[in-house]
Amino acid sequence: MDECISAILPESVQASATGIAILDDQGVVVYANPAFAVRLGRADSQALVGTSPIPAWTRSAGEDERRALERLLRAPEAGAFTLPVAGDSATTLYLEARRSDRRIVVATTGWPQPGSVPRSVVAQLDALTGLGNRAMYDEQIRCLGNAGAGQVATAVILIDLDRFKQVNDTLGHATGDSLLVLAAKRMRSAIRGDDTLIRLGGDEFVILQYRNEQPAGARAIAERLVELLQRPFLIDGHQVNSGASVGVALLGHGTSDPADLLRHADLALYEAKRQGRSRYCFFESHLESRAFERRALELDLRRALGLRQFSLLYQPQKSFSDNTISGFEALIRWDHPARGRVSPADFIPLAEEIGEIHAIGEWVMRTACQQAASWEGDPSVAVNVSPIQFESENIVTVVRHALDASGLAPERLEIEITESTLMSNTEDVMQRLWAIKAMGVGIAMDDFGTGYASLSHLNSFPFSKLKIDKSFIQAEQSPRARALMKAILAMGSSLGMTTIAEGVETLDQYEELCRGGCTTAQGYYIAKPMTPETIEHFMRACRAASHHPNLMIQE
Amino acid sequence: MDSTLYRLVYLSRNTIVGDDSRLQEEIDDILKASRRNNSRAQVTGALMFNSGCFAQVLEGPHDKIQETFERIQCDARHTHVSVLAFDPVHERGFSEWNMAYVGQDAHNLALFAGLNEASGVDFAALDGDEVYRLLRGHLEEAETA
Numbered sequence: 001m002d003e004c005i006s007a008i009l010p011e012s013v014q015a016s017a018t019g020i021a022i023l024d025d026q027g028v029v030v031y032a033n034p035a036f037a038v039r040l041g042r043a044d045s046q047a048l049v050g051t052s053p054i055p056a057w058t059r060s061a062g063e064d065e066r067r068a069l070e071r072l073l074r075a076p077e078a079g080a081f082t083l084p085v086a087g088d089s090a091t092t093l094y095l096e097a098r099r100s101d102r103r104i105v106v107a108t109t110g111w112p113q114p115g116s117v118p119r120s121v122v123a124q125l126d127a128l129t130g131l132g133n134r135a136m137y138d139e140q141i142r143c144l145g146n147a148g149a150g151q152v153a154t155a156v157i158l159i160d161l162d163r164f165k166q167v168n169d170t171l172g173h174a175t176g177d178s179l180l181v182l183a184a185k186r187m188r189s190a191i192r193g194d195d196t197l198i199r200l201g202g203d204e205f206v207i208l209q210y211r212n213e214q215p216a217g218a219r220a221i222a223e224r225l226v227e228l229l230q231r232p233f234l235i236d237g238h239q240v241n242s243g244a245s246v247g248v249a250l251l252g253h254g255t256s257d258p259a260d261l262l263r264h265a266d267l268a269l270y271e272a273k274r275q276g277r278s279r280y281c282f283f284e285s286h287l288e289s290r291a292f293e294r295r296a297l298e299l300d301l302r303r304a305l306g307l308r309q310f311s312l313l314y315q316p317q318k319s320f321s322d323n324t325i326s327g328f329e330a331l332i333r334w335d336h337p338a339r340g341r342v343s344p345a346d347f348i349p350l351a352e353e354i355g356e357i358h359a360i361g362e363w364v365m366r367t368a369c370q371q372a373a374s375w376e377g378d379p380s381v382a383v384n385v386s387p388i389q390f391e392s393e394n395i396v397t398v399v400r401h402a403l404d405a406s407g408l409a410p411e412r413l414e415i416e417i418t419e420s421t422l423m424s425n426t427e428d429v430m431q432r433l434w435a436i437k438a439m440g441v442g443i444a445m446d447d448f449g450t451g452y453a454s455l456s457h458l459n460s461f462p463f464s465k466l467k468i469d470k471s472f473i474q475a476e477q478s479p480r481a482r483a484l485m486k487a488i489l490a491m492g493s494s495l496g497m498t499t500i501a502e503g504v505e506t507l508d509q510y511e512e513l514c515r516g517g518c519t520t521a522q523g524y525y526i527a528k529p530m531t532p533e534t535i536e537h538f539m540r541a542c543r544a545a546s547h548h549p550n551l552m553i554q555e
Numbered sequence: 556m557d558s559t560l561y562r563l564v565y566l567s568r569n570t571i572v573g574d575d576s577r578l579q580e581e582i583d584d585i586l587k588a589s590r591r592n593n594s595r596a597q598v599t600g601a602l603m604f605n606s607g608c609f610a611q612v613l614e615g616p617h618d619k620i621q622e623t624f625e626r627i628q629c630d631a632r633h634t635h636v637s638v639l640a641f642d643p644v645h646e647r648g649f650s651e652w653n654m655a656y657v658g659q660d661a662h663n664l665a666l667f668a669g670l671n672e673a674s675g676v677d678f679a680a681l682d683g684d685e686v687y688r689l690l691r692g693h694l695e696e697a698e699t700a
Contacts, residue, residue, distance in 0.1 A: 182621075182625060185625060186625070186628065186629055189629040190629075227634065228628065228629065231628050231636045232636065232637075232638045233625075234563065234617075234620060234621045234624050234638070234641055235621070236617075237559075237561065237617060237641070237642075237643065238641075239638045239641050
C-alpha cells in the first residue's frame with residue numbers, strides 16, 4: 001500500500017466486513033480488501049490488484065451492466081451501481097467522487113460498519129435498508145445540474161407504500177421496518193445496474209434512472225414496481241399487504257430543471273393516490289397548476305372563518321300533517337371577495353382533508369343554535385355534521401356548548417349525518433352519537449338511498465329521522481320508482497323514524513309524497529334557502545297562509 | 556432466530572408463453588432451482604402446475620420461508636400471487652421432498668382445473684388447507700401406485 005492510500009483509509013479497512021477497493025487515475029485496481037473480493041465472488045483480493053474493473057468485475061454481468069459501469073467509471077462524480085454476482089445475489093458498488101487521481105469504491109450487500117468506510121459514503125447510506133439516502137439524492141441531482149441537463153433523459157421515480165402506516169400501527173414498528181427492507185429488495189430486483197435506488201425517508205423511495213429511452217424506460221419500471229409491491233409479504237408470521245403508488249417526473253418531458261424533478265414526481269404521486277392508489281402517474285404541467293390552485297384555495301379557506309366570510313342560509317321544512325313549517329336546515333355559504341360564492345361541494349372536501357372542518361363545523365353548530373333560539377314558534381334546526389368531526393371526541397362538547405351558549409332547547413336541534421359516518425371506527429362513533437342523543441338532540445340519517453343504503457346501518461342506531469335523497473324524489477315517476485319510495489317510507493315509519501324528502505320541486509312530487517305517507521318535505525317547491533333576517537317574515541306569512549291551505553307561499 | 560415451523564400455501568397465475576415443450580423446460584428449470592435453494596434453506600414442499608396456474612406449498616423455518624417467498628415473488632414467470640395460508644405447523648407434510656412435483660398428468664390436471672373453475676378468477680375464495688390436502692393426496696397416491 002502506498003502512502004496516499006494509508007492516509008485515506010482507516011487501519012481497519014483490511015479487516016472490514018465492508019468491501020473496499022481503490023482505483024488509480026487509469027481506473028486500475030490498486031487495492032482491494034478481502035471483503036471486496038468476497039462481494040464480487042472472488043477468493044483472493046490480491047488477484048484483483050492490477051486488473052481493470054470492467055473485465056474483472058463484470059464476468060457474470062450482461063452487456064448493459066458493463067456499459068453502465070464503464071460510464072460511471074468515466075465520470076468523475078460519485079455514483080452507485082448494482083452488479084449481479086454469481087447465483088442470485090447482487091452487490092451494490094458505491095463509487096466515491098474521484099479525487100487526486102484516486103477513487104474509492106465500496107461494495108456492500110447490506111449496511112457497512114460505521115467507521116470502516118470513508119465518512120462521505122456512509123453519510124449517503126440509509127441505515128435500515130443499506131440503500132442510498134436523501135444526501136445521495138441531493139448529491140446526484142447536484143451532479144446532474146453541473147453536467148448540464150438534457151444529455152440523458154433522467155427519470156425520477158417516486159414510490160410510496162400505500163399501507164405502511166396501517167402496518168406500523170397494527171403490527172408494530174419492527175414489522176414496519178421489515179416491510180421496508182423487503183420492499184427495498186423487491187425494488188432492487190426491478191431496476192438495472194445503473195439505476196440508483198434511494199430511500200428518502202419513512203416509506204418513501206426514489207429511483208434515479210439515467211437512460212435515453214424515455215418515457216418507455218420509466219413506464220416499464222413503474223408498472224413493474226406497482227405489480228411487485230402489490231404482492232403479499234410474509235413478515236413475523238403475518239401476511240402483509242401493502243401496495244405502492246408511484247409518481248414519475250422526467251427531465252426533458254415537462255421538467256427542465258433537475259431541482260424540480262422531485263417536486264414534480266411528488267405531484268404525480270399525489271395524483272396516483274387521488275386516483276385510488278396502487279398505480280403510477282407521470283407528471284404533467286396541469287398537475288402543477290392544479291396544485292397551485294388547491295394551495296391558494298386552502299390558504300383562503302384557512303382564513304375564511306377569521307375574515308367572517310361564511311354565512312348560514314336556512315331552507316324551510318314543511319310538515320304534511322298540518323301544513324306548517326316544522327323546521328329549517330342550516331346550509332353554509334362561503335362568499336369570497338375575489339372568488340365569489342364558492343360551492344360547498346368544492347370547499348367541504350378540502351376542509352375535511354386539511355382538518356379545517358372541525359373549526360368550520362363548530363362555527364356552524366354555534367351559529368345555527370344561536371340564530372334558531374330567536375325564532376318564533378319553536379321550529380327545529382337541522383345541522384350537517386361531517387364524518388371527520390365524528391372522528392374526534394370533541395364533537396360531543398361542541399354540541400353541548402352550542403346548546404348551553406344559545407339556550408336552544410335540545411329537542412329543537414337535529415344533527416344530520418351521512419352513512420359514511422358509520423363506516424369507520426364504529427364503536428367510538430356510536431358512543432358519541434349516543435352521548436348527543438342523550439342530551440335530547442335528534443339524529444337524522446342524511447342522503448339515504450344513494451350510498452350503501454345499508455339496513456344494518458339503519459338498525460345500528462335509533463335515528464329520529466330518515467332523509468330521503470333528492471335523486472329518488474326527482475326520479476321519473478315509474479311504477480318501480482313509486483314502489484321503491486313507498487318501501488322506504490314504510491320502513492321509516494315501522495322503525496319509528498319520521499321521514500323527510502329533500503329536493504321537492506313540483507306539485508306532483510309533493511302530492512305523491514303526501515299520499516305515500518311522508519312526514520316532511522323540503523325543496524324549492526316549498527321555499528328556497530333564505531337568510532336568517534327573512535325567516536321571521538316568512539314564518540308570519542306561513543301562519544297566515546295555513547288558514548288558506550290552497551295559497552302557495554313564495555319568498 | 557425463530558425456529559417455529561411455518562407452512563405457506565399460495566396460488567399464482569402462470570405467465571409463461573409458448574408451447575408445451577417450452578412450458579416443460581421452464582417447469583424443469585423452476586424445480587431444479589427450487590430444489591437446490593430449498594435443500595440449503597431447510598425448506599420442503601410441493602408444486603402443482605397447469606397451463607393457467609401454479610399452486611405451491613412451502614414449509615420450513617419462518618425466515619427461510621420469507622426468503623424463499625421473496626425470491627418467488629420477484630419471478631416474472633407468474634403474477635397475481637395469492638397467499639391462501641401462512642401458519643405455524645407442528646410437522647412437515649412434505650419432509651421427504653425439497654420440492655415435490657405434482658405434475659401435469661391427466662388426472663391431476665382435471666382435479667386442478669376443477670379447483671380453478673370453482674374459484675374462478677378470485678383465488679382468495681380457495682382454502683389453503685384444501686390445496687395442501689390435495690397436494691398431499693396426490694403424493695400419497697403416487698407412492699402407493
